[in-house]
Amino acid sequence: MVQQYTKQLIHDAFIKMLNERPLKKITVKDLALACDINRNAFYYYYSDIYELLSEIFQTELERVIEEYNDTLSWEESFIHAARFAIDNKTAIYHVYDSMQQEELIDYIYKVSGSVMQRYVDKAAEDEAMNTLESDRSLIASFYQCALTAMVIRWIETGMKEEPEEIVDRIGYLFDGNIQNSLKRSEASL
Secondary structure, eight states: OHHHHHHHHHHHHHHHHHTTSOGGGOOHHHHHHHHTOOHHHHHHHOSSHHHHHHHHHHHHHHHHHHHOOTTSOHHHHHHHHTHHHHHTHHHHHHHHTSTTHHHHHHHHHHHHHHHHHHHHHHHHHHTTOOOOHHHHHHHHHHHHHHHHHHHHHHHHTTSOSOHHHHHHHHHHHTTTHHHHHHHHHHHTO
16 A cells, blocks of 8 residues: 555656656656655666656556546547646656657557547447458557557647647548448458
């Protein structure tokens, strides 16, 4: 119990600092002071700041997977999944602008993939479509790559637009394309 409390304390302090300053300006010493723990306590859980960052992204990904709601549209699911990034725009920018950029891109890619694969599978199931699993994966992968690229572009351009508006507009413009793709897969059997 104490371990979970200490780890959560470190996570929260790190995210707060990351919203205030670039990743390269956060030290273990700073984190230990903010958490009122000694540096050895930090090193008991993590070998360095980058391992902590990786764990935070992994924890957020697991939360997304656990909280996914089959009744949501892919747009709502993606926004729900991206809530951590939306709530911590500055922290995300600081990670993107650091040497840990790949960690962030991998997180975005996995979130997009999880949301899209579940949505495509659910759409096929709801319509009782007999489709190839490989086709469903291909459809989900296409949208995964598109969403990942759009989020990266959003970060690169300063995160000025509200992501909800962009995702809603994409959903409106492409409405029905996933279902049409699934129908084509079914027809090809």
